[in-house]
Amino acid sequence: MDNKRNLWSRVWPPALVLGILVACWQAAVSFALVKDWMIPSPAEVVKAAFASNVWPRLMEHTGATLGLTAIGFAGGTAAGFVLAALLHLLPGVRRGIYPLLILSQNVPIVILGPIMTMLFGYGLLPKALLVMLVCFFPVCIAMLGGLTGTDESLRNYMRMIGSGKWTLFWRLELPSALQSLFSGLKIAASYSVLSATFAEMLSPKMGLGGYMVLSTRGYMPERAFASAILIIMISLALFGLIALVERAVIRWRPGKGEAGRHAGS
């Protein structure tokens, strides 16, 4: 009950602001401050999206984008997780690879898109590979940081009482890296939708990215806006899903306002 009211009090202010912004947009078009053939009004966008010749196609493309995002996100984050764990357990290998990993952060990975398309054609493979690559780095680096950042006195305690490398990893390092892992996953979530739509734009047959490109080429701004809104919604949904999982997994954190409250001694 208390929690629900708390959530509501955090949700309504930004919702109100968003509502006002949409209303302004609608008003700007309705009162002809901007030409409606340049920027369609929200009502027009919704109407166009639900038109019987558009909606089924829009949903088909949404499905394709969702699929690509899911494959890329799952594959990339799994690879990032596994590599981070391996590098952590093999410090020698880590010394060689970690600096390169950090350097590669400066490579805008989307530039690999056209190269992937050149090498692997227009199928699902090059797109999925691109999304995986994009998701891989933030997860790997956040996870490695979390594993290394494990509290030194806890590590000493666990070693002193006889924990081996595996026990240390499963019982101490992995749980204490979870927080960082989730930060990495959230970054990967928004990158994955971004890179998936970008990949679709390169070979605009399937997916919302492709549909958007075709809509702009055919000069149908309502459809372009509709696909943009759907892409944003996918991105938000994935982020929200991860935040939910995080809350379900990390239950031991002191809640806000509870942090300093102790039971009497």
Add this chain to the structure above:
Amino acid sequence: MLEVKNVSKSFSDARGTKDVLRQLSLQVGDGEFVSIVGPSGSGKTTLFGVIGGLQQPTEGEVRISGQATTGETGHVAYMPQQASLLPWRTVAGNIELSLTIAGVEKRKARSDALAWLERIGLAEYAGAYPHVLSGGMQQRVSFLRALLSPQRLMLLDEPFGALDALTREHMQKWLLSIWEQNRRSVLLVTHSIEEALYLSDRIIVLSASPAVILDEITVPFERPRREELREDARFMELRSRIYRHLAEGAKEAGRNGS
């Protein structure tokens, strides 16, 4: 039970070599409670690191229950300076994990943890995460965790250093009452002279950098010990004897420093 023979430990870095422990030898008997008193930075935690096998001594040997354990972990139950409870495990879960790492069967670990939490009045916190406990309660759990561990030697590193004076005395009394019912070999590090006198059978006084043994005192008070002991004349006398050692050590350190 525990034998530390001629242990030295030095750390080397770019600025040179620092001797922290020099030729230290000490023993702890079966069921004996021994305290080490020394100024901050004298190398007490380092000594524990060597005894517990976290660090290889530069020279010397550690034997536990007659077995050479130099540089081997897993032979001691340990209560660190900070409570060091895993924040993602419940109170009972923390105790259970430490016991299973030390080889206790899981079900027995669980039932022992619950039974003893009940006994020390923390039953209602068995399923709580450590962050809801006060500092004193966390230290109790941390002590219980070491007490229930199957290793026969317990190392307690300034267990009450972070607590306020009143809570501290309360905890000493509590620890003593539990320990007297369940005698284990204990090596305790503290910088509080009263704490050492009140709790231990024997006290080893360490000097600072490098740590050598200045004095070794057998504490004459019978057990079970009473709170009034702190006003006993012999208590006062021993207290000033240890105090003089530490003060002289500090003066010497000051002379060497200038």
